[in-house]
Every structure is written in C-alpha cells, then in structure tokens.
Amino acid sequence: MLKLTNIVKSFNSTGKPEDQLTVLNGLNLTINDGEFVTIIGQNGSGKSTTMNLITGVIFPDSGTIELNGGDITKEKEYSRARYFGRVFQDPMMGTVAEMSVLENMEIAIRRGRRHSPIRWGFKKQHRELFINALKEFDLGLDKRLNAKAGTLSGGQRQALTLLMATMPQLPSHKSIRKDYVKFAYGDKEKAKEEVENAYKEGKARFLEKKKEILADKSLKKAEKREQIREAFNRFDNEVRKFDVTKPLLLLDEHTAALDPKTAKRVLTLTDKIVREKGFTTLMVTHNMKDALTYGDRLIMFAGGEIVLDVKGEEKKKLKIEDLLNRFETVN
Template sequence: MTNPILEIKNATTIVNKGTSSETKILKSMNLTINEGDFITIVGSNGAGKSTLFNIIGGNLVVDSGQILLHGQDISKESEESRTRFLSRVFQDPKLGTAPRMTVAENLLLAKKRGSTHGLHSRKLKQQMDELTAYASKMKNGLEKRMNTATGNLSGGQRQSLSFLMATLKKPDILLLDEHTAALDPKTSRQLLITTDERIREDNLTALMITHHLEDAVKYGNRLIVLTDGKIVADLTGTEKESLTTEKLYSYFEE
C-alpha cells in the first residue's frame, strides 16, 4: 500500500475576511498525494489552482483544515521551513535563479541548499564535470553555457536551469506552476518532454498546473480538475489513460 507523502484535509481559505468582498477560495478541500504521483491540475481562472500551490508551499496559511506531511501537521509551518521537502518552479523564468551568477554557480548553490557552507570557487572547479553532466540532461545546450551569467540565457534555458535547481536534491514534492507557459510553443514542448523524463527517471512526486488540456491528458498518472475551489474530478488508472481532450472539456461546461 502506498503511503501518502502529503494530505490536505478539509482545507478552506478565505480572502478579504470581515469585508463585504469576503470570498472562500478553497472550500473544504481534501487531497492525498502519494509517492511517485505526477498530478496534472486544470481549472478555469479563479478555480483555486494557485491557492492550492500556495497552501502547500506555505505562502498562504489555511483558515481551517490541516496539511499533513508524512502524517505530521505542518499547517502553521513557514514557507522557508517547507523548503526542506518542497521545490517550486514558477511561470516566470526570472524567478528561481540568480541572474548575475553563472549557470554552474546557480547549480552549486542549489546543491548546497540546506547546508551552512558558503560558495567557494575551488569547490566549483572540483564539481564542474558533475554539474555539466547534470545540465546536459535538459537536452537544450545548457551544458555548453556553464560559465554564462544566467541573466544572459534564453528564456527556455533559464527555465531549464530553474527546473534543474528545483530537482537537484530530489524534493519530496515538486510544484510546477505553469512552468512552460511563458515559453514559445517549441521550447515549451521540449521542456515538458524533458520534465516528464526527469520525473519518471528520478521517481519524483510532482504537481503541475497547466492551461493546456492536451498536456494535462498526455502527462502524469493522475489528473485533477478544480472548479470553484473544489476538486470535481480526480482521474487515475484506466480512467486517466482513456481520457480525451474532448471529455476533459466537458468538465468545464457542466
């Protein structure tokens, strides 16, 4: 039996509390995330996709309900504290990397996440081969730009670097927040293919928000549809495998 990594129990979030525009975003949401899950998440604007990621990441505290990590309540833990088990890649390629540092320096920084050691160039030279081999997994020439300042990379290479930094230490949970949305179609497709490969090969547990229903159908072992702060579909197994884009569209018309 698979043990849940993360459980969201009856989570409710409220914005503009105590005002005439008080609104519930998530409404008694329940979600169990198991080890090895690759969950794609779709929903119309305002359905609660980003809010879901924010309560998992600790950017937002739930107003009621619980968030359990391996059975332990982490509902009140800070965003910083949750980085010990969580990584997140955002839509904007500029987030998640240090622009004036080189690709290699950024990767070394990610490798040292959680440790107290500073950044030493001597250590960088020693680990350059290892970091270069890691960069080559993205299959977009990033390994040839190890000494390039990150701010001078293309959007696709910079987002690839963000993904590598987020996964280098194999987090318990990886949040992909529309991480290909800002890229051109060709670059977006390539990054999605590589993302899928890395998740499978490293057996990562990941949640990915996407606006492209085709991608939600194609990728992952599980698909969640959010509507008005609630999960209206959680498709796995043969139900997910036999899902078509047309059928998925129907959830938005109901």
C-alpha cells in the first residue's frame, strides 16, 4: 500500500514570495496493493510532481509518504529506487543510449543496488528471461540484443523501458532482511528476530552442506560445483520468501510520444504485464479514452487536489463526456 498524507509541495524559482507556486495543497491519496490507477488532469496540475515525490526526486514541504506501512518520506531517491519502476513520456529518458539492449536490462535488474553479489548463473538465467520477454513484445527487439538503445525507435525504446521497469527484482539478502523489518506492521523487534534467525539457520545449513559436498571424494569437480549451486539456490529461495517489497509501476504519459499504432501496442503490453504480474500501477495519461479503458480506478487532479476518484463499476460507467464536463467545472 502506498499512502500519501497531507502532502504540500510548492516551488519558488525566484525566491520572491509572489512567485511562490503551491502545486499540491494537502494531497491525500491511498493506493491499495494490486490497483491499476489511471490519472488525468490539466497540464501543470501536479501529476508528475506527485510521481517525483513518490520516487524521491523531490521532497514534500510537509506531509508523509508511506509504503507498505514504512515511512519513506525522507528516504533518498537511490535508496527507494528498488521499490519503483518508472516510465516517462520521453523515450530517451528510461534507457542509456550508449548501452546495448542487454546491458540496459542488466542495469535494470541491479536497480537500487550498490553492489551486486556474484550469483551463480545470474547472467545466463537473466539473459534467457530478457530474450523471452522481448520476443513477446513483437517489436523485433529480440533480434537486436546488442544494438545500442540509442539506435532504437521511440516505440521500441519505450517497450524496452517498460520491460526494464517491470523486471523481477533480485534484492540482496541484506536488503531483503532490512526491508522485512522496515515494512513489518506491528512488532518490529519480533520481525527482526524472525528473519535473522531464518537467515542464520539457512546459511548454516548451506555451509554445512557445502562442506559435505567438498569432502565427498566420489564426486567430480563439476558435480561438486553443481551440487553447491543447488544448495545455494535452496538457501536463496528460503531468504527470498521474506522479500516483502512489491514494486510499484509509475507510468507518466509513457505512450504520448508514440504513433497511434505503437502507442496502442505499448498500452496493450502494459495492461498485460500489469495484469499478469499484479503490479500496483499509476498511469498518467491525457487520453481520456485510455484513462477509461485501462485500469480499475481513475483519479483526476485539479487545483492541487484530487477532484475525482472512482473505481470498479462506477468507473466502468463513466464516459468521455463525463470526464470532459468535469474538466470544465474544475478548471
């Protein structure tokens, strides 16, 4: 769950009081796990500002931002990066132009991690995952794995960014343990004890097993390596059960720069990924039709606040005219 409470954010580019611009004026917004929310609102109504606050690009003047019960209001952008996947309007922003498709995807996997532990089979395992995902996109990307991202079309680049933003994360064991405590509701001490004990026991079992394998004279070198890898994976899976962070997907007009056909394709893909992987998603769009077609909740921003918030059946009944009328009355 993502919860924004009483968020106030103003900008002042000149320092003069008359230039003070209050963009968000006590914004309250709760997004439940698994919700797919479409967001509309006039230019300058604070949609991107809200995304920037959620991801820690900027900080609120007052108010709190909570994720899964943990307060992340003051957390730096890099340290909360692993909780969010983000796709911007500009296809140039999500990928590194000078790096290949594969290199970009590898970076995505390591998002928010300062050091990536060397894991057996890490590269091979993920290479396969990438390629299969790219094939599904049907944009010819699977045949351009070594092409520089800068040479791709806008649509291809957005599709790649979308995939990167929704890649399964592999946080380090340390992050998993830390987040388990940080996001635990209730007794944090107890949560800490629980995760640390499970970790210690799992690690001890793995090391014991490793010693056994290494001492086993009937095994060849390659067999030993294989068995140690299996034992490690078992330990790794045990630790990953404690991974409580479910990434949130933030899409800020991510199809606005694409031609209608490609935009439709990327949107269909977005919907598919969101549904299949159960991502909690916020999608900003100026396209009323898309805002109505996709998602199960719709929010309208105006005057620094949320002026419309509908979900389920009520959303399904909404028509483009209703939204346009609403736009007229609030602005």
